Amino acid sequence: MRRKIILFISVLLYAVSPLYADVPAIMKDVKKELDGNNVTFEIIPAQAQVVIDGKQKYSVENGVLELNLPEGEHEYKISALGYLSFEGKLTSVPNESVKIKITLNKEWRGAIDLAAFPDDVEITYGRHKYGAMLELDGLPAGEHSFSFTKKGYRTVDTTFVVKSGVRNFYSVILSPIESYSKRKEKKTNRWNMLLLSQAGYNTDVSLGLMVGMMRKNGFYLKALTSLNAPKADYKCTETGMIQEGDLQHYPYYKTKTLYSQYAVSAGYLRMLGKPVGIYVGAGYGSHTVVWETIEGTKVENEDLLKSGAVAECGIILRLKKFALSCGVQSIDFSYTEIQFGLGVIF
Incomplete structure (x- = not known):
């Protein structure tokens, strides 16, 4: 009887032993899938910022950033001070590494000098207000909107173009409201x-x-x-x-x-x-x-x-x-x- 019991236990252990032998391999694969895939960014300039899917932000100090991203498609945005931002998409594939090389274009800047007449004209740029003479440096190249106001004069809202590497000069002359009224009166008469x-x-x-x-x-x-x-x-x-x-x-x-x-x-x-x-x-x-x-x-x-x-x-x-x-x-x-x-x- 004892021999039969020992024989039964031996056969049972032999039957289930392959199941226990495969457990570490399965856990290893699952862990690898959860950790994601290797993605490497090589960026110029060396100091930049990378945003993944609009949520995760990473700082780049030496021009290289390595990330483990889940499988699938991801959006990224690369930005750096003094450079134009770059946006793109990448696809993370199992067991494959992704390398992205990006060289950002410089954000060219310029300066603008404004003169408004008559005196005491208020110049508005963005949320800031200035006097009749205005000098602004380090503006991004492109169009910029300004507003010129003075009591008794017609308000002027206009746009000036700032060219990169150049100091741009512009002047604005406001018209009195009285002259506008006279023209209107002449028209109605x-x-x-x-x-x-x-x-x-x-x-x-x-x-x-x-x-x-x-x-x-x-x-x-x-x-x-x-x-x-x-x-x-x-x-x-x-x-x-x-x-x-x-x-x-x-x-x-x-x-x-x-x-x-x-x-x-x-x-x-x-x-x-x-x-x-x-x-x-x-x-x-x-x-x-x-x-x-x-x-x-x-x-x-x-x-x-x-x-x-x-x-x-x-x-x-x-x-x-x-x-x-x-x-x-x-x-x-x-x-x-x-x-x-x-x-x-x-």
């Missing part, structure tokens, strides 16, 4: 032409045109006429009686009434503010009422005829290059219609 299409309504629709010349003050001409202009064969009184020599008679009329009118006027324009103006004018006009008999004869009613002096007034609303108008016009102070206009100012 020039004559503008007003062109408005007109439409009026009371008993009938009239159409016309209004033309004017204006600055702050101006003048205009306007003409309107009705769409219908019936020609009468006879004339009658307000009661409809037609007088033919010594004969008087009352024909039968249709219920339809025809109208005819025209008005010509001229007047004064005045801009009260930037968007609003007014106009007043006078002229001559006529408004005719025509009845039609059942036979088709047209008869002008003399008692309802309105003709004589025209008086009008209204407002003009200016919207940049466009204009709107609204007003009233009276013929002989007995026939009045409301009028609207739409047009342009140029």
Whole structure:
């Protein structure tokens, strides 16, 4: 019995012994994979900084940096004082070493001298403010933005180019705000032409045109006429009686009434503010009422005829290059219609 037990234990130990023999090799491989792969940077200049994947920073003192990076793709950035930075990508492969040789380009620098006029101009560069005379050394080559300000003068924001190894000279002259206002005033004082299409309504629709010349003050001409202009064969009184020599008679009329009118006027324009103006004018006009008999004869009613002096007034609303108008016009102070206009100012 004892021999059987000893034999069983011997066979069992012999069966499991290969498993224990492979354990150190597996651990060694795993450790090697976790430690990563060897990456070597050779950099000129000798003192630089290397950033891996935007997180890990390493300082280089003798121009050589050796790292163990995990397998896969990595981003790196190399920078040094007085040199342009360099960015790139590398791929770490198992059991292979990666060597990267980089020579950084120098960051060329220059100087700039600025002079601003008149005196006491404030120069702003970045977050710093300086006087009217400014000297800056050691600026990177390229474009640099400056702002020049002084109370009572127009601010100047501009960009100057700094060339490497050169002292660059620039000057700026600020313009007084008063001169700008005078130019603006001169521009606003020039004559503008007003062109408005007109439409009026009371008993009938009239159409016309209004033309004017204006600055702050101006003048205009306007003409309107009705769409219908019936020609009468006879004339009658307000009661409809037609007088033919010594004969008087009352024909039968249709219920339809025809109208005819025209008005010509001229007047004064005045801009009260930037968007609003007014106009007043006078002229001559006529408004005719025509009845039609059942036979088709047209008869002008003399008692309802309105003709004589025209008086009008209204407002003009200016919207940049466009204009709107609204007003009233009276013929002989007995026939009045409301009028609207739409047009342009140029």
